[in-house]
Amino acid sequence: MSEEVNVDKQVDITKDVCPFTFVKVKIALDGLDSGNILEVTLNKGEAMKNVPRSIKDEGHKILKIQEVSEGVFSLIVRKGAQATA
């Protein structure tokens, strides 16, 4: 199931705190067309508790999540079709 995807844009929110974590993700997604891929790098804890859920709530699809280093995760997100820019 882990087919390769081409990442169109990357955003690193490991140094940000809520709510700027999701705000940065939202801004990054705003600059993409639906179907484009965004890679989000985030920390375990507060960001993991809020960001994936907010991405899902706004109609985007999380394709893949993997731990890239101790406590740091990478989310591969496909921008949703209905999502408002």
Added chain:
Amino acid sequence: MAIDYKVLKEGGFMRQKDAGYFSLRLHIVGGQIDAEKVIKIAELSKKYGKGYLHLTTRQGIEIPFVHLENVNAIKEELAAYGVKTGVCGPRVRTVVACQGEQVCPRAMIDCEGLADKIDEKYYGKALPHKFKFSITGCPAGCAKPEENDLGVQGAIVPHYDANQCTLCGICKEVCYCGAIDIIDDEVTCDLSLCNNCGECVMNCPMDCWLPKIRGYIVFLGGKMGKKPRFADVLPGIIQSDEELFQVIDKTLEFFIEHGGKRERFGDTIDRVGLDKLLAHIKEE
């Protein structure tokens, strides 16, 4: 002419310390009111009160400083706009509710809809003492079900389907109760620790967590005031409105049968016994 304060109280007129004046309580459900009605209420407060409104602790609105001689006039004008007066005294009071699933991303039930149904069926019903309902969408409990005579909270029982799972660990991360664990690439859930908040279902990016049961948890006998009492929880999750209304009917029946005059429901439970109440609710 003698003033029957009891009748006025039933109609939501709260006697003020200033002789002849009342704070008029309005009938509001779950803290929701049409903007147009608010405008009319504001206008009437200028005409019959002092031009201000009081927002009550239970999501209601009162128009203070309505004089006795204007009681009927303001009632008629409110009625023309579709606004009813509230109630006070020993009966079912304002049903409070959080905004529920229409607005809140964490809510699991239609709190406004349920508040309306409960209000329609029980509002103003005479009981041994005041009786307060609260409806809240999730265990965060913004509408404080534990401190109401009967609180209803949204709940789900999650079910895990490994199909698309990437073992990302978000579910374990978001679980407030430590119910979810990942051991040797296997996701486990100890439902005895689960608080039915639904975070795993709402957060899973792959939709591996699904709501197996969606329903209500009921809280009984909570109150604040001079002698606060945290509510008892009715064991189990209620899975239909029909079942919920049976529980409410049984609960009120028990209170009418056993409640002493001016005794709050929680005190009745402590005096008569929670086991007796639970047995009564279970009875067919």
